[in-house]
Amino acid sequence: MKPNFSFCPICENNKIKKKSGNFEFLIEKKKIVVPDITFFICTDCKEKFTDVENEIKIDDFIKLAKRKNAA
Ligand SMILES: [Zn+2]
Numbered sequence: 001m002k003p004n005f006s007f008c009p010i011c012e013n014n015k016i017k018k019k020s021g022n023f024e025f026l027i028e029k030k031k032i033v034v035p036d037i038t039f040f041i042c043t044d045c046k047e048k049f050t051d052v053e054n055e056i057k058i059d060d061f062i063k064l065a066k067r068k069n070a071a
Helices: 052-071
Strands: 016-027 030-042 049-051
Touching: 016 049, 016 052, 030 052, 049 052
Parallel strands: none
Antiparallel strands: 016 030, 030 049
């Protein structure tokens, strides 16, 4: 069963939009752009969140990016 967000976990309203494409966020003050992610955005508080599947994708992307930076 896939988790389906019908409420924002932050402000608990139901103005959730499903999007797919580039998922942008900041990590250690650096902007990270992970392509090809399905995510949800709360149109009220602008919080972005993903399901577990896409969170794993993002995690892998970060690990890879860190490895590149260390080399
Ligand atoms: Zn919200």
